[in-house]
Amino acid sequence: MRTGDAAPILAVPILLLAALPAMGFADWLTLSASGLAMGMLLFLMASGLTLIFGLMDVLNFAHGAFVGFGAFIAASVWARLPALVAAPGLAANLLALVAAGGAAALVCGGLGLVFERVVIRRVYGAHLRQILITVGAMIVAEQMSVVIWGPDALTLAKPASLASSFIVAGGAVEKFRLVAAGLGLAAFLALRLVLARTRIGLVVRAGVEDREMVEALGYRVRRLFVFVFAVGTALAGVGGAMWAVYAGTVTAALGGELTVLLFTVVVIGGLGSVSGSFLGALLVGLITNYVGFLAPKLALLSNVALMAAVLLWRPRGLLPLVRT
Amino acid sequence: MGEPALLRLAGVHTHIGRYHILHGVDLALREGRLMMLLGRNGAGKTTTLRTVMGLWRASAGEILFGGSVLTALDPPAIARLGIAYVPETMGLFAGLSVRENLLLGTGPGGLAASRIEEVLTLFPVLREKWELPAGALSGGQKQMLAIGRAMVETRRMLVVDEPSKGLAPGVIDQLIAALARLKAAGTTILLVEQNFAMAAALGDDVAVMDDGRIVHVGTMAALAADTSLQVRLLGLHLGSHQ
Numbered sequence: 001m002r003t004g005d006a007a008p009i010l011a012v013p014i015l016l017l018a019a020l021p022a023m024g025f026a027d028w029l030t031l032s033a034s035g036l037a038m039g040m041l042l043f044l045m046a047s048g049l050t051l052i053f054g055l056m057d058v059l060n061f062a063h064g065a066f067v068g069f070g071a072f073i074a075a076s077v078w079a080r081l082p083a084l085v086a087a088p089g090l091a092a093n094l095l096a097l098v099a100a101g102g103a104a105a106l107v108c109g110g111l112g113l114v115f116e117r118v119v120i121r122r123v124y125g126a127h128l129r130q131i132l133i134t135v136g137a138m139i140v141a142e143q144m145s146v147v148i149w150g151p152d153a154l155t156l157a158k159p160a161s162l163a164s165s166f167i168v169a170g171g172a173v174e175k176f177r178l179v180a181a182g183l184g185l186a187a188f189l190a191l192r193l194v195l196a197r198t199r200i201g202l203v204v205r206a207g208v209e210d211r212e213m214v215e216a217l218g219y220r221v222r223r224l225f226v227f228v229f230a231v232g233t234a235l236a237g238v239g240g241a242m243w244a245v246y247a248g249t250v251t252a253a254l255g256g257e258l259t260v261l262l263f264t265v266v267v268i269g270g271l272g273s274v275s276g277s278f279l280g281a282l283l284v285g286l287i288t289n290y291v292g293f294l295a296p297k298l299a300l301l302s303n304v305a306l307m308a309a310v311l312l313w314r315p316r317g318l319l320p321l322v323r324t
Numbered sequence: 325m326g327e328p329a330l331l332r333l334a335g336v337h338t339h340i341g342r343y344h345i346l347h348g349v350d351l352a353l354r355e356g357r358l359m360m361l362l363g364r365n366g367a368g369k370t371t372t373l374r375t376v377m378g379l380w381r382a383s384a385g386e387i388l389f390g391g392s393v394l395t396a397l398d399p400p401a402i403a404r405l406g407i408a409y410v411p412e413t414m415g416l417f418a419g420l421s422v423r424e425n426l427l428l429g430t431g432p433g434g435l436a437a438s439r440i441e442e443v444l445t446l447f448p449v450l451r452e453k454w455e456l457p458a459g460a461l462s463g464g465q466k467q468m469l470a471i472g473r474a475m476v477e478t479r480r481m482l483v484v485d486e487p488s489k490g491l492a493p494g495v496i497d498q499l500i501a502a503l504a505r506l507k508a509a510g511t512t513i514l515l516v517e518q519n520f521a522m523a524a525a526l527g528d529d530v531a532v533m534d535d536g537r538i539v540h541v542g543t544m545a546a547l548a549a550d551t552s553l554q555v556r557l558l559g560l561h562l563g564s565h566q
Binding site: 199202203205212217 | 377379398399400403404409411415417418419420424427428429432434
């Protein structure tokens, strides 16, 4: 799915080490843990976007809408499970997270299926139309969120057993962030496993390289498109759900705000590359936290600067796809 | 020529954008035969193969394969009738390993050991490159892999576009051996080729195209023996271009 090259993989440890002299160890530890957790969540949301682009050549600017819906659905489920959320035991808290994430995945996967059949299938192969129609869909989805959940921000309490932090060498690492990081890492490993070890993963990787030839070999790529689109939007929903708990608040603008960040991740990683997106997400998460701490006024600029630097180094992204 | 044709093209026209490429192609390929499709560059040979595979839609006419009307089917359905296609570009997946490329040529049962052994006996170099990405292979090795992928399942018909292009003579000999083996096993083959030595070595029948039409159909042996016909149809004779 990509060219083998170790240099981009070293970008994350290099960034971690480069930040250390700029701050105290305790701050570095806290920010690094927070940055990696944020990166893992960004990957969870961006993985679907990059898969959809890689296989289907679809620029889906409405991807953030599924993240936003996922966050709102999680907030709704969260509000109905106060006993599980407030329970002191980890098992009850994780059950609440599974319920919220599962509901977000199911609804967003289902919405993705409908969106692909009704909207996306009409604009395959036409990037300009894709941009216009998916940006339009994003606006519609945002307004639908206001209609369904109201204009005010919804707040979510942190799960009781995960709200505190571990203190390591003077640095604080919030427990929930470790769970979020674990989920992102698990999603990455699961995606890698499915792509590398299963027949469907093999066909997806081949389809990313040359759709026409995959069809000439007897595989129905269009059906695979629908499946991948639904999986991608379900992942966006789970990511949105986790983000809602991570941030503790959900607004209708969330999807739109994250869309820019998710495209930054996908472009940095190399359009269509799952492993590239994973690295891109970690870099974005770390840079956001480091710059937010060291130079808050530059925080907004930091990800654009990171993208520019990566693209100057590797114009097709960190781990670009091989296309035949 | 009394046997029924496995593949029959009747009055096939193909447009690509606003260009009219095929102008009523009529062709019949009998089961178990190897037909060479010859012609100058731009005659419509590749378009004919892609139209058979459904990769470009015929704008008029009919293509029949066995009892199926190919013009009504999409490429996956056509492939599932037992037709393997090796395009001029070879159609390999550069980022996938040799093993994975072969696996994509198989059905749900995966790679059968006996078929793999057959492919690796014909192309032993693929055994050494088994887990390497196809993009790391040489041109000849890539073509071996492309032909090998078409062999890992039993096919009724093989459609191959210029397999010898740019390859060394030794590699071409290996490809000729592989195609001869498929032919001996009863596979029907439609082969576009510019290398006349290969055409003469393999072809049972020949069809010559010019300007999007079939202008000659006969046996390969007859064309190989008739220098004036070669010059008239192809602008050269077989012995001058090997």
